Amino acid sequence: MEMSQYLDMFIEESKEHIQAINDNLLVLENDPENISIVNEIFRSAHTLKGMAATMGFEDMATLTHEMENVLDQVRNHNLHVNTDMMDVIFKCVDLLETILYSIAGGGDGKEDVSAVVLLLQAILKGEPIAAVHTPAADQDSAAGEAAAASLIEEKQENLYSFDDYEITIIEQSIETGHHVYWIKTFVRDDCVLKAARAYMVYDNLESLGEIIKTTPSVEELEEEKFEKSFEIVLVSKESLEKTEKTVMNVSEIESVVVEEINLKNHRQESMRTEQQQAVPPASSVEKADREKAGKEEKTAPQAAKKATTGKTIRVDIDRLDVLMNLFSELVIDRGRLEQLARESGQSALTETVEHMSRISGDLQNIILTMRMVPVEQVFNRFPRMVRDLAKDLNKKINLEIVGAETELDRTVIDEIGDPLVHLLRNSLDHGVEHADERRAAGKPEEGLVQLKAYHSGNHVFIEVKDDGKGINREKVLKKAIDRGIVTEQGAAALTNKQIDELLFASGLSTADKISDVSGRGVGLDVVKTKIESLGGACGVDSIPGVGTTFLIQLPLTLSIISAMLVQVENEKYAVPLSSIIETAVFSPDQIMHAHQQDVIDFRGRIVPLVSLKSIFNIPDNEVRKDEDIPVVIVRKGDKMAGLVVDSFIGQQEIVLKSLGKYLVNAFAISGATILGDGQVALIIDCNALIK
Structure with missing residues (x-):
């Protein structure tokens, strides 16, 4: 059989089965007598074995076969679940993931599984894990x-x-x-x-x-x-x-x-x-096994049949990317048609273009929805990580996941995994206390870490919250002063909120010693940089003795965004609406000067002005000394700035295009878009402009 055509399907389905095994193992660890969970794990392992064997990945098939043997004995009440068994099976899952990622990366899926296989066989015989012997093949035969x-x-x-x-x-x-x-x-x-x-x-x-x-x-x-x-x-x-x-x-x-x-x-x-x-x-071995499996085994093929005849299909993500790119070109042409219709003044053409705009708008919503995937795809890997890390730190921690069905664009989903890993590790290591400390503070021995996602407007918010000891602000300030992040005079004027935000400063770590978990000065600054590169923002709130909450704000999609088009001399720029607070016009006498910079008073706050003409070295064609100054007020977290422009063009949906590999370091420019008149407008990265 020619198997290469089934490889992508094998990889995707194997990921699902490995994830299912992982999730069910975590449930089983807390409820070792739950045979229905054992049956679920057995079925996933059995299916995985069958797929691997069919595809010719023998090491994966061998490993899952031995897992099956152990699980079969557990569900038949010949073996009992214990810590050693769980640790070995978790090792199996890790090894299966290693093999699968090797296959996904173009490898042959070969891995030395002999050591773990011997451990499984020792469990099967009821021997201590340390005493590993080769199984008696003759008896099995x-x-x-x-x-x-x-x-x-x-x-x-x-x-x-x-x-x-x-x-x-x-x-x-x-x-x-x-x-x-x-x-x-x-x-x-x-x-x-x-x-x-x-x-x-x-x-x-x-x-x-x-x-x-x-x-x-x-x-x-x-x-x-x-x-x-x-x-x-x-x-x-x-x-x-x-x-x-x-x-x-x-x-x-x-x-x-x-x-x-x-x-x-x-x-x-x-x-x-x-x-x-x-x-x-x-005397029937087969029928006895069938009876023990019960109704679940009999109805499994029916359930599988129902699943295969459902109303969902698998679509390669590359095809969705191509579809999105084609639609992006359509959006550009739509803008061009709208402009031509306005210029022509022909009512029939204008009506047709308006109808096409409504249809393409509906099409855009459908395509964006197709690209949306639940954050569950990222969240699913964290229960196992928290379990292992809590064990390493000798802490009792319960991870609670809320809103895993919340959907995000696939491009955003691909990027948020690592930042969330950093935040969770930070909560486990620095936030949640050890059991004796929690008892002394009148808290339950088991700490709670909550991972929560929810929609609000055109954004998705993700919270990482713990009920730990909160941020030690004195320690943070001392570290920040030692590293030169703030001066002693500046530190005295900082609010609690500003002190908490110092955790995102580069190289700052409050760990007393370097470990595998923390203390190397790399972590939250990476989180902030990554989230802001996605057009999002992150912040932190903490109450000493009660806990800490990290909040991440992300845009729903990165491909087609709403932006304000502005004019600076003969050039046009796009400012993402997600960064804009307000647009305003100021008279020259409202412009003040402080700390060698022009500033304005915006609703009681002093906001620095940033001249796009100066930033991008645009030649000044004419002097406008007495004219009103259009300003776009933008924000990055709690910080604000006013972008000085020549005029506002209006709001428009634009297609985000990359500048290519030769212009990756262009300051304050995140990409470009093609306007209806064929001109290229650069998209401003507001985060880079606010210092």
């Missing part, structure tokens, strides 16, 4: 043969049922001199590539005639959704012996049962089998 033998003895009890269409085919086949065979194939216990063997059996039998039914379905066979055996109904002119031999020619097939179907006796056989099913055979 004998057990497998015994199970297969008992299954073969039950072959007469298998009820193969057909619908009317299949019965018609079988009747017509028998009438034309064909044989109809029911074939049950058993694969060996040590078979790793079960799906591949099933395909080979299917392919070999197809060369003998026509396959009219498989149990489970062909799709489920490809996904290895079967345990030890599968059934095929074949219409052929070949003999029963040749059919049996054809199956056994495939390696790693343990045995095969071939019966010729006689429809005349089929109804009587069905009735007899239904009566016999009331008494389950004690």
